[in-house]
Amino acid sequence: MKNKYFKEDLRMAFEEIKAGLEKYHAEVEAKLVKNPERANLVPNRLYTPVDLGENFDYMTKLGFPGEYPYTRGVQPTMYRGRFWTMRMYAGFSTAEESNKRYRYLLANGGSGLSCAFDLPTQIGYDSTDPMAEGEVGKVGVAIDSLADMEILFDQISLDKVSTSMTINAPASVLLAMYIAVAEKQGVSADKLRGTIQNDILKEYAARGTYIFPPKPSMRLITNIFEYCSKNVPLWNTISISGYHIREAGSTASQEIAFTIADGIAYVEAAIKAGLDVDAFAGRLSFFWNAHNNVLEEVAKFRASRRVWAKVMKERFGAKKPKSMMLRVHTQTAGSMLTAQQPNNNIVRVALQTAAAVMGGTQSLHTNSKDEALALPTTESVTIALRTQQIVAYESGLADTVDPLGGSYYVEALTDKIEAEAWEYIKKIDEIGGAPEAIAKGYIQKEIQDSAYKWQMEIEKGDRIIVGVNKFTQEEEAPKNLLRVDGSVGKLQAEKIAALKARRDNAAVEAALKALEAGCADENVNLMPLILDAVRAYATEGEICGVMRKVFGEYQPHTTL
Structure with a gap:
C-alpha cells in the first residue's frame, strides 16, 4: 500500500x-x-x-558502482582507493631515446607506460626496408628486434610497471618481444601487466595500419586470446579502440556503437575458435577518446558501460562479473588540439581530463600542448602529466564515485547516447556484423559524413574553435619544437647489420620455417612460434614477411 x-x-x-x-x-x-x-x-x-x-x-x-550494469563505474569505490593509471603515451627516435623519456615519466609520477611505435614498426617493416625510408623514428620509436626492445625497457622492471602498446597488425610480434624481455629480466609471463591494442577492425575502418586480410588477422587475435589466457593471465589481450574512430570524425554515439560492434565481432570469433566466453572476456579492454564537450563525454562513458554489460550478459551469456565490465583506457582528443595558439590546448586537455575522470576511466593519457605541431617536448609532456595529477589531488573530482550521476541532463544524455548506439548496433547486425559493415563501407561512410558535418560547421562559424575561427591573433612561428634527426634510419640500419652478424642465423632460419608451416595450418596457435622467432632475434620485418608470404596483404576497397 x-x-x-x-x-x-x-x-x-x-x-x-x-x-x-x-x-x-x-x-x-x-x-x-x-x-x-x-x-x-x-x-x-x-x-x-x-x-x-x-x-x-x-x-x-544505474545500480551501484561495481555492480551490473556498471553505469556508475566498474569498481565499488573507484578513485577513493586508487587513482586511474596515469599512462603517458611516448616513443620517438631510437629505443635509447625513448627509454630516457620512459624513465623520466616514471620518476615524475607516471604510473604506467604507453608505447608509441613508428610507422614502419606498426606495419611490420624493418627500418632498412625501402617502405620505411623517411619514416624511421618519426611518429614513435623504431623497434626492429628483441635487441631494440631490451634497450627500450632497460632499467625498467617489467614486474613493477603496466605497459600499453599501441600496436595492431603485428601485435603478436611486439607482445612476444615484451615477454622475451621479461624472461631476460627473470620475470615470468604470468606477472606481466599491460595491454596491446590489437584491434584490426578499426584499422580497416578508420586508421589504416593494417597488414593482413581480415581472416588471418582475426586468427592472430584469437591466437593471442588463447595463449594469454593460459600464459599471460594479467594481460589485456585487446584494446578495442573507439579513439581513432572519433579522431576520424565520428560522433560520441558512433564512437561507442562502432567500437562495441567490433568487440562483438572479436567475441564471436573467439567463441567460434572454441574459447569459453568467461575464459577471455575479462581481459578485453576498450579505448575511448575524451573530446571537448565535457558532459557529453561523461554520458558517453556511462552509456558505453551499460551497453557492453547488456551485450555480454544477454547476447553471449557471460556469467562472470568481469566478463561484463567495460574497462577503459582514455586519451584526450588529439584532433581537437590546434596549431594556432597552442597554449589554449592546455585548457582543452584539462577539460578533457576532467571528463574522463568524471566518466570513470581506468587509465588516462593526456596529450601535450604542442602535439598539433610536433612530437611533445619534455616540458610540454610534463605539463600534460601534471594536469592529471592536479585533477587527481586538487580538483575533488576523484573524491566521490560518479559525481554527475543523478544530474537530470547527464542521465537524459546517457539514455540518449545509449539509444543511438543500440540503433547503430542493430543496423550493423542487419548488415551481417562489423567485418561485413566495414567491407561494404557502411561504417566508413557514417564516419565520413559526421566528419564533413563537423568541418562545415566550423567553416560556417556555427561551431566556434577558439583561436581558429574566432578570437584569432597574429602569432610568431613556434620555437623549440622536438624534431627527430634524419640519421635515425642510418643508426637503425647499423644496429640491424650488427645483429645479423652476431646472431645464430641457422636458428633464425629454422624458427622462420616453423612459423611459415604454422601459418599454413589454421589449427596451429602462432604465438609460441612467433615467440621462438623473437627469442632467436629474428627481426620484425622477417617475421611479418613470412606471414605476408602465407596470408597475403589486405587491399582496401569500399562500396560507398
Whole structure:
C-alpha cells in the first residue's frame, strides 16, 4: 500500500513539474525577442525529472558502482582507493631515446607506460626496408628486434610497471618481444601487466595500419586470446579502440556503437575458435577518446558501460562479473588540439581530463600542448602529466564515485547516447556484423559524413574553435619544437647489420620455417612460434614477411 501511495505522489509531482515547466518556457520565450539564445545548443534549455520519465528505474538504469550494469563505474569505490593509471603515451627516435623519456615519466609520477611505435614498426617493416625510408623514428620509436626492445625497457622492471602498446597488425610480434624481455629480466609471463591494442577492425575502418586480410588477422587475435589466457593471465589481450574512430570524425554515439560492434565481432570469433566466453572476456579492454564537450563525454562513458554489460550478459551469456565490465583506457582528443595558439590546448586537455575522470576511466593519457605541431617536448609532456595529477589531488573530482550521476541532463544524455548506439548496433547486425559493415563501407561512410558535418560547421562559424575561427591573433612561428634527426634510419640500419652478424642465423632460419608451416595450418596457435622467432632475434620485418608470404596483404576497397 505504501508503494501505491508513493507512485501516486510521484505522478502528482511529475504533473506539477510539467505545469511549472510550461510556465517557465512561456516566460522565457517572451523574453527571447530581445535576448535570443545562441544557435546549435542541446534541444532542452533546462532538464528536469520529466526528461527521465515517470518510469525511470534507478536499479535497472544505474545500480551501484561495481555492480551490473556498471553505469556508475566498474569498481565499488573507484578513485577513493586508487587513482586511474596515469599512462603517458611516448616513443620517438631510437629505443635509447625513448627509454630516457620512459624513465623520466616514471620518476615524475607516471604510473604506467604507453608505447608509441613508428610507422614502419606498426606495419611490420624493418627500418632498412625501402617502405620505411623517411619514416624511421618519426611518429614513435623504431623497434626492429628483441635487441631494440631490451634497450627500450632497460632499467625498467617489467614486474613493477603496466605497459600499453599501441600496436595492431603485428601485435603478436611486439607482445612476444615484451615477454622475451621479461624472461631476460627473470620475470615470468604470468606477472606481466599491460595491454596491446590489437584491434584490426578499426584499422580497416578508420586508421589504416593494417597488414593482413581480415581472416588471418582475426586468427592472430584469437591466437593471442588463447595463449594469454593460459600464459599471460594479467594481460589485456585487446584494446578495442573507439579513439581513432572519433579522431576520424565520428560522433560520441558512433564512437561507442562502432567500437562495441567490433568487440562483438572479436567475441564471436573467439567463441567460434572454441574459447569459453568467461575464459577471455575479462581481459578485453576498450579505448575511448575524451573530446571537448565535457558532459557529453561523461554520458558517453556511462552509456558505453551499460551497453557492453547488456551485450555480454544477454547476447553471449557471460556469467562472470568481469566478463561484463567495460574497462577503459582514455586519451584526450588529439584532433581537437590546434596549431594556432597552442597554449589554449592546455585548457582543452584539462577539460578533457576532467571528463574522463568524471566518466570513470581506468587509465588516462593526456596529450601535450604542442602535439598539433610536433612530437611533445619534455616540458610540454610534463605539463600534460601534471594536469592529471592536479585533477587527481586538487580538483575533488576523484573524491566521490560518479559525481554527475543523478544530474537530470547527464542521465537524459546517457539514455540518449545509449539509444543511438543500440540503433547503430542493430543496423550493423542487419548488415551481417562489423567485418561485413566495414567491407561494404557502411561504417566508413557514417564516419565520413559526421566528419564533413563537423568541418562545415566550423567553416560556417556555427561551431566556434577558439583561436581558429574566432578570437584569432597574429602569432610568431613556434620555437623549440622536438624534431627527430634524419640519421635515425642510418643508426637503425647499423644496429640491424650488427645483429645479423652476431646472431645464430641457422636458428633464425629454422624458427622462420616453423612459423611459415604454422601459418599454413589454421589449427596451429602462432604465438609460441612467433615467440621462438623473437627469442632467436629474428627481426620484425622477417617475421611479418613470412606471414605476408602465407596470408597475403589486405587491399582496401569500399562500396560507398
